[in-house]
Amino acid sequence: MSLEYSFVIPVYNRPEEVRELLESMLELQFDSNFEIVIVEDGSSVPSQEIVMQFQKKLNVSYYFKKNSGPGDSRNFGMRKAKGNYYLILDSDVILPENYLQEVDDFLQQNYCDCFGGPDASHPSFSKTQKAIDYSMTSFFTTGGIRGKKSSVNDFQPRSFNMGISRKAFEASGGFGKIHPGEDPDLSLRLKKLGFKLCLISEAVVFHKRRIDWSKFYTQVQKFGMVRPILNKWHPGSGKITYWFPAVFSLGFLLAILLLKLGFWWLFVLYALYFVLIAIHAAITNKSLGIGFLAVYAALVQFFGYGSGFMKSIWHIHILKQDPEHEFPNLFFKNV
Numbered sequence: 001m002s003l004e005y006s007f008v009i010p011v012y013n014r015p016e017e018v019r020e021l022l023e024s025m026l027e028l029q030f031d032s033n034f035e036i037v038i039v040e041d042g043s044s045v046p047s048q049e050i051v052m053q054f055q056k057k058l059n060v061s062y063y064f065k066k067n068s069g070p071g072d073s074r075n076f077g078m079r080k081a082k083g084n085y086y087l088i089l090d091s092d093v094i095l096p097e098n099y100l101q102e103v104d105d106f107l108q109q110n111y112c113d114c115f116g117g118p119d120a121s122h123p124s125f126s127k128t129q130k131a132i133d134y135s136m137t138s139f140f141t142t143g144g145i146r147g148k149k150s151s152v153n154d155f156q157p158r159s160f161n162m163g164i165s166r167k168a169f170e171a172s173g174g175f176g177k178i179h180p181g182e183d184p185d186l187s188l189r190l191k192k193l194g195f196k197l198c199l200i201s202e203a204v205v206f207h208k209r210r211i212d213w214s215k216f217y218t219q220v221q222k223f224g225m226v227r228p229i230l231n232k233w234h235p236g237s238g239k240i241t242y243w244f245p246a247v248f249s250l251g252f253l254l255a256i257l258l259l260k261l262g263f264w265w266l267f268v269l270y271a272l273y274f275v276l277i278a279i280h281a282a283i284t285n286k287s288l289g290i291g292f293l294a295v296y297a298a299l300v301q302f303f304g305y306g307s308g309f310m311k312s313i314w315h316i317h318i319l320k321q322d323p324e325h326e327f328p329n330l331f332f333k334n335v
Helices: 015-026 048-052 070-080 099-109 127-137 166-172 182-192 213-233 240-260 265-285 288-318
Strands: 005-011 035-041 060-065 085-089 114-116 161-165 197-199 205-207
Touching (some): 005 015, 005 070, 005 099, 015 035, 015 048, 048 060, 060 070, 070 085, 070 166, 085 099, 085 166, 099 114, 114 182, 127 265, 161 166, 166 182, 182 197, 182 213, 213 240, 213 288, 240 265, 240 288, 265 288
Parallel strands (some): 005 035, 005 085, 035 060, 114 197
Antiparallel strands (some): 085 161, 114 161
8 A cells, every 4th residue: 555654743842853853854765755843832942943943954844832732732743734644753753764665565575553662871871771661672671662672462552663654543533541551541442443453563663762870760650650551551451560660679778678687688689680780781782881771770760760650550440539639640631
Protein backbone atom coordinates (compact mmCIF):
# COMPACT_ATOMS: atom_id res chain seq x y z
CA MET A 1 0.00 0.00 0.00
CA SER A 2 1.05 3.60 -0.49
CA LEU A 3 2.11 5.16 2.80
CA GLU A 4 2.46 8.92 3.20
CA TYR A 5 4.33 9.79 6.38
CA SER A 6 3.72 12.76 8.65
CA PHE A 7 5.98 13.31 11.66
CA VAL A 8 4.04 14.86 14.55
CA ILE A 9 6.13 16.46 17.30
CA PRO A 10 4.76 18.34 20.32
CA VAL A 11 7.17 20.73 22.00
CA TYR A 12 7.12 22.69 25.22
CA ASN A 13 9.87 25.26 25.91
CA ARG A 14 12.60 23.29 24.11
CA PRO A 15 13.63 25.13 20.94
CA GLU A 16 17.19 23.77 20.91
CA GLU A 17 15.89 20.23 21.03
CA VAL A 18 13.73 20.99 18.01
CA ARG A 19 16.79 22.31 16.20
CA GLU A 20 18.74 19.10 16.85
CA LEU A 21 15.81 16.92 15.81
CA LEU A 22 15.25 18.83 12.56
CA GLU A 23 18.96 18.73 11.80
CA SER A 24 18.86 14.94 12.11
CA MET A 25 15.84 14.86 9.78
CA LEU A 26 17.90 16.60 7.11
CA GLU A 27 20.11 13.51 7.06
CA LEU A 28 17.30 10.96 6.69
CA GLN A 29 17.95 8.59 3.80
CA PHE A 30 14.53 8.18 2.24
CA ASP A 31 13.51 8.57 -1.39
CA SER A 32 9.94 9.82 -0.90
CA ASN A 33 8.76 13.08 0.59
CA PHE A 34 7.62 13.27 4.19
CA GLU A 35 5.87 15.92 6.24
CA ILE A 36 6.81 17.35 9.64
CA VAL A 37 4.23 18.96 11.93
CA ILE A 38 5.57 20.87 14.95
CA VAL A 39 2.95 21.67 17.61
CA GLU A 40 3.95 24.28 20.19
CA ASP A 41 2.02 23.44 23.36
CA GLY A 42 1.65 26.92 24.86
CA SER A 43 5.38 27.44 25.35
CA SER A 44 6.79 30.63 26.85
CA VAL A 45 10.02 29.95 24.95
CA PRO A 46 8.72 29.16 21.44
CA SER A 47 10.45 27.31 18.62
CA GLN A 48 8.95 29.21 15.69
CA GLU A 49 12.17 30.97 14.67
CA ILE A 50 14.06 27.67 14.75
CA VAL A 51 11.42 25.97 12.61
CA MET A 52 11.45 28.81 10.07
CA GLN A 53 15.16 28.21 9.47
CA PHE A 54 14.33 24.73 8.14
CA GLN A 55 11.25 25.49 6.04
CA LYS A 56 13.23 25.79 2.79
CA LYS A 57 14.96 22.46 3.42
CA LEU A 58 12.15 20.38 4.91
CA ASN A 59 8.39 20.13 4.47
CA VAL A 60 7.73 21.42 7.97
CA SER A 61 4.74 23.30 9.37
CA TYR A 62 4.38 25.02 12.75
CA TYR A 63 1.34 25.52 14.96
CA PHE A 64 0.98 27.29 18.29
CA LYS A 65 -1.84 26.37 20.66
CA LYS A 66 -2.78 26.78 24.32
CA ASN A 67 -1.15 24.36 26.74
CA SER A 68 -3.16 21.15 26.99
CA GLY A 69 -0.47 18.50 27.31
CA PRO A 70 1.52 16.37 24.87
CA GLY A 71 -1.29 13.89 24.17
CA ASP A 72 -3.77 16.54 23.07
CA SER A 73 -1.02 18.32 21.11
CA ARG A 74 -0.29 15.11 19.21
CA ASN A 75 -4.00 14.78 18.41
CA PHE A 76 -3.99 18.39 17.21
CA GLY A 77 -0.99 17.69 14.98
CA MET A 78 -2.51 14.53 13.52
CA ARG A 79 -5.66 16.43 12.63
CA LYS A 80 -3.52 19.00 10.80
CA ALA A 81 -1.25 16.43 9.09
CA LYS A 82 -1.80 15.44 5.46
CA GLY A 83 -0.30 11.96 5.52
CA ASN A 84 -2.06 8.66 6.12
CA TYR A 85 0.49 7.36 8.65
CA TYR A 86 1.67 9.46 11.59
CA LEU A 87 5.09 9.11 13.19
CA ILE A 88 4.98 10.42 16.75
CA LEU A 89 8.22 11.64 18.33
CA ASP A 90 9.17 13.53 21.47
CA SER A 91 11.16 16.70 20.92
CA ASP A 92 14.13 15.31 22.87
CA VAL A 93 15.04 12.64 20.33
CA ILE A 94 17.53 12.52 17.47
CA LEU A 95 16.95 10.30 14.45
CA PRO A 96 19.60 8.09 12.87
CA GLU A 97 19.74 8.48 9.11
CA ASN A 98 18.13 5.09 8.44
CA TYR A 99 15.12 5.58 10.74
CA LEU A 100 12.39 6.29 8.18
CA GLN A 101 13.68 3.69 5.74
CA GLU A 102 13.58 1.04 8.48
CA VAL A 103 9.99 1.99 9.31
CA ASP A 104 8.91 1.91 5.67
CA ASP A 105 10.66 -1.39 4.89
CA PHE A 106 8.93 -3.06 7.83
CA LEU A 107 5.45 -1.65 7.19
CA GLN A 108 5.57 -2.57 3.50
CA GLN A 109 6.22 -6.21 4.47
CA ASN A 110 4.41 -6.46 7.84
CA TYR A 111 1.77 -3.76 7.98
CA CYS A 112 0.38 -2.82 11.38
CA ASP A 113 -1.77 0.14 12.39
CA CYS A 114 0.37 1.09 15.37
CA PHE A 115 4.04 0.42 16.09
CA GLY A 116 6.69 1.35 18.57
CA GLY A 117 10.46 1.33 18.38
CA PRO A 118 13.31 1.22 20.90
CA ASP A 119 15.49 4.06 22.10
CA ALA A 120 19.20 4.31 22.74
CA SER A 121 21.78 6.84 23.87
CA HIS A 122 23.76 8.92 21.41
CA PRO A 123 27.56 9.18 21.74
CA SER A 124 27.17 12.92 22.40
CA PHE A 125 24.95 12.41 25.45
CA SER A 126 26.30 13.16 28.94
CA LYS A 127 27.31 10.41 31.36
CA THR A 128 24.16 11.03 33.39
CA GLN A 129 21.98 10.71 30.29
CA LYS A 130 23.72 7.48 29.31
CA ALA A 131 23.32 6.06 32.81
CA ILE A 132 19.60 6.92 32.84
CA ASP A 133 19.20 5.44 29.37
CA TYR A 134 20.83 2.23 30.59
CA SER A 135 18.54 2.06 33.61
CA MET A 136 15.43 2.57 31.47
CA THR A 137 16.34 0.09 28.72
CA SER A 138 18.57 -2.63 30.16
CA PHE A 139 17.37 -6.20 30.61
CA PHE A 140 18.84 -6.15 34.14
CA THR A 141 16.68 -3.19 35.24
CA THR A 142 13.47 -3.25 33.19
CA GLY A 143 13.62 -6.59 31.43
CA GLY A 144 13.99 -4.69 28.17
CA ILE A 145 10.25 -3.94 28.00
CA ARG A 146 10.64 -0.40 26.64
CA GLY A 147 10.88 -1.17 22.96
CA LYS A 148 12.96 -4.33 23.13
CA LYS A 149 10.37 -7.00 23.74
CA SER A 150 9.40 -9.01 20.70
CA SER A 151 6.03 -10.20 22.00
CA VAL A 152 3.33 -8.14 20.31
CA ASN A 153 0.78 -9.24 22.89
CA ASP A 154 2.79 -7.61 25.69
CA PHE A 155 4.39 -4.71 23.86
CA GLN A 156 2.93 -1.24 24.31
CA PRO A 157 4.38 1.45 22.01
CA ARG A 158 5.69 4.60 23.68
CA SER A 159 5.09 8.06 22.26
CA PHE A 160 8.77 9.05 22.12
CA ASN A 161 8.94 6.68 19.11
CA MET A 162 5.55 5.58 17.85
CA GLY A 163 3.58 5.27 14.63
CA ILE A 164 -0.17 5.15 14.09
CA SER A 165 -2.30 5.01 10.96
CA ARG A 166 -4.88 7.66 10.20
CA LYS A 167 -7.53 4.93 10.35
CA ALA A 168 -6.49 3.87 13.87
CA PHE A 169 -6.29 7.47 15.05
CA GLU A 170 -9.78 8.29 13.81
CA ALA A 171 -11.26 5.10 15.26
CA SER A 172 -9.69 5.57 18.69
CA GLY A 173 -9.84 9.34 19.02
CA GLY A 174 -6.12 9.42 19.71
CA PHE A 175 -4.44 10.15 23.01
CA GLY A 176 -6.34 10.83 26.23
CA LYS A 177 -5.78 13.58 28.77
CA ILE A 178 -3.72 11.58 31.28
CA HIS A 179 0.04 12.25 31.30
CA PRO A 180 2.22 10.31 31.53
CA GLY A 181 0.48 7.10 30.55
CA GLU A 182 -1.35 8.41 27.51
CA ASP A 183 0.60 6.09 25.21
CA PRO A 184 -0.07 2.72 26.94
CA ASP A 185 -3.68 3.85 27.38
CA LEU A 186 -3.96 4.40 23.62
CA SER A 187 -2.21 1.09 22.92
CA LEU A 188 -4.66 -0.82 25.12
CA ARG A 189 -7.65 0.90 23.52
CA LEU A 190 -6.34 0.08 20.03
CA LYS A 191 -6.00 -3.59 20.98
CA LYS A 192 -9.61 -3.63 22.17
CA LEU A 193 -10.66 -2.15 18.82
CA GLY A 194 -8.90 -4.97 17.00
CA PHE A 195 -5.97 -3.05 15.52
CA LYS A 196 -2.62 -4.78 15.10
CA LEU A 197 0.29 -3.43 17.14
CA CYS A 198 3.91 -4.30 16.50
CA LEU A 199 7.49 -3.58 17.42
CA ILE A 200 9.95 -2.38 14.78
CA SER A 201 13.17 -3.28 16.53
CA GLU A 202 15.37 -1.59 13.90
CA ALA A 203 13.54 1.76 14.12
CA VAL A 204 15.77 3.15 16.88
CA VAL A 205 15.81 6.75 18.10
CA PHE A 206 18.38 8.46 20.30
CA HIS A 207 16.44 9.63 23.34
CA LYS A 208 17.91 12.26 25.67
CA ARG A 209 15.51 11.74 28.58
CA ARG A 210 15.85 13.80 31.77
CA ILE A 211 19.23 15.41 32.38
CA ASP A 212 19.20 15.61 36.19
CA TRP A 213 18.31 13.22 38.98
CA SER A 214 15.42 15.14 40.55
CA LYS A 215 13.56 15.37 37.23
CA PHE A 216 14.22 11.71 36.56
CA TYR A 217 12.83 10.75 39.98
CA THR A 218 9.70 12.85 39.41
CA GLN A 219 9.21 11.31 35.98
CA VAL A 220 9.47 7.67 37.07
CA GLN A 221 7.34 8.33 40.15
CA LYS A 222 4.58 9.55 37.83
CA PHE A 223 5.03 6.41 35.73
CA GLY A 224 4.42 4.39 38.88
CA MET A 225 1.36 6.41 39.85
CA VAL A 226 -0.18 6.02 36.41
CA ARG A 227 0.07 2.26 36.09
CA PRO A 228 -2.61 1.30 38.70
CA ILE A 229 -4.93 3.84 37.06
CA LEU A 230 -4.43 2.17 33.68
CA ASN A 231 -4.99 -1.24 35.27
CA LYS A 232 -8.31 0.02 36.61
CA TRP A 233 -9.34 1.48 33.25
CA HIS A 234 -8.28 -1.65 31.38
CA PRO A 235 -9.11 -4.75 33.46
CA GLY A 236 -6.79 -7.64 32.73
CA SER A 237 -3.89 -5.45 31.65
CA GLY A 238 -2.06 -5.67 34.98
CA LYS A 239 1.07 -7.81 35.31
CA ILE A 240 2.98 -9.09 38.32
CA THR A 241 6.13 -7.40 36.95
CA TYR A 242 4.61 -3.97 37.64
CA TRP A 243 5.08 -4.72 41.34
CA PHE A 244 8.81 -5.40 41.02
CA PRO A 245 10.14 -1.85 41.73
CA ALA A 246 8.03 -1.56 44.89
CA VAL A 247 9.04 -5.02 46.13
CA PHE A 248 12.67 -4.30 45.26
CA SER A 249 12.62 -1.00 47.18
CA LEU A 250 10.96 -2.47 50.28
CA GLY A 251 13.36 -5.40 50.16
CA PHE A 252 16.38 -3.10 49.99
CA LEU A 253 15.19 -1.16 53.03
CA LEU A 254 14.67 -4.46 54.83
CA ALA A 255 18.18 -5.55 53.84
CA ILE A 256 19.66 -2.41 55.43
CA LEU A 257 17.65 -2.98 58.61
CA LEU A 258 18.73 -6.62 58.81
CA LEU A 259 22.35 -5.63 58.20
CA LYS A 260 22.22 -3.36 61.25
CA LEU A 261 20.87 -6.31 63.24
CA GLY A 262 23.74 -8.52 62.09
CA PHE A 263 21.99 -10.42 59.30
CA TRP A 264 23.98 -9.72 56.13
CA TRP A 265 22.80 -12.30 53.56
CA LEU A 266 20.00 -10.23 51.99
CA PHE A 267 22.21 -7.14 51.69
CA VAL A 268 24.88 -9.27 49.97
CA LEU A 269 22.34 -10.34 47.34
CA TYR A 270 21.51 -6.72 46.62
CA ALA A 271 25.22 -5.84 46.51
CA LEU A 272 25.86 -8.58 43.95
CA TYR A 273 23.00 -7.27 41.83
CA PHE A 274 24.43 -3.74 41.93
CA VAL A 275 27.86 -5.06 40.96
CA LEU A 276 26.28 -6.84 37.99
CA ILE A 277 24.62 -3.61 36.85
CA ALA A 278 27.83 -1.62 37.28
CA ILE A 279 29.90 -4.10 35.28
CA HIS A 280 27.36 -4.52 32.48
CA ALA A 281 26.72 -0.77 32.17
CA ALA A 282 30.46 -0.05 32.19
CA ILE A 283 31.10 -2.61 29.45
CA THR A 284 28.10 -1.46 27.41
CA ASN A 285 29.14 2.20 27.55
CA LYS A 286 32.91 1.59 27.78
CA SER A 287 33.04 3.77 30.87
CA LEU A 288 33.57 2.81 34.51
CA GLY A 289 32.01 6.13 35.58
CA ILE A 290 28.79 5.35 33.73
CA GLY A 291 28.79 1.94 35.39
CA PHE A 292 28.67 3.52 38.85
CA LEU A 293 26.11 6.12 37.74
CA ALA A 294 23.93 3.34 36.34
CA VAL A 295 23.64 1.81 39.82
CA TYR A 296 22.42 5.15 41.18
CA ALA A 297 20.06 5.55 38.22
CA ALA A 298 18.57 2.11 38.92
CA LEU A 299 18.01 3.03 42.58
CA VAL A 300 16.33 6.30 41.62
CA GLN A 301 14.17 4.47 39.10
CA PHE A 302 13.10 1.67 41.45
CA PHE A 303 12.38 3.91 44.44
CA GLY A 304 10.66 6.55 42.32
CA TYR A 305 8.44 4.14 40.42
CA GLY A 306 7.85 1.92 43.44
CA SER A 307 6.74 4.77 45.71
CA GLY A 308 4.42 6.18 43.05
CA PHE A 309 2.97 2.74 42.34
CA MET A 310 2.24 1.95 45.99
CA LYS A 311 0.72 5.39 46.61
CA SER A 312 -1.57 4.92 43.63
CA ILE A 313 -2.49 1.36 44.65
CA TRP A 314 -3.50 2.65 48.09
CA HIS A 315 -5.67 5.49 46.86
CA ILE A 316 -7.14 3.95 43.69
CA HIS A 317 -7.53 0.26 44.51
CA ILE A 318 -7.75 0.21 48.31
CA LEU A 319 -9.56 3.46 49.12
CA LYS A 320 -11.41 3.42 45.76
CA GLN A 321 -10.80 7.13 45.18
CA ASP A 322 -11.27 8.91 41.85
CA PRO A 323 -7.93 9.18 39.97
CA GLU A 324 -8.53 12.70 38.64
CA HIS A 325 -9.52 13.98 42.07
CA GLU A 326 -6.66 12.29 43.93
CA PHE A 327 -3.91 12.89 41.32
CA PRO A 328 -4.90 16.07 39.45
CA ASN A 329 -1.28 16.65 38.34
CA LEU A 330 -1.60 13.58 36.11
CA PHE A 331 -4.46 15.03 34.07
CA PHE A 332 -4.73 18.04 31.77
CA LYS A 333 -7.92 20.03 32.27
CA ASN A 334 -7.86 22.00 28.99
CA VAL A 335 -8.37 19.01 26.70
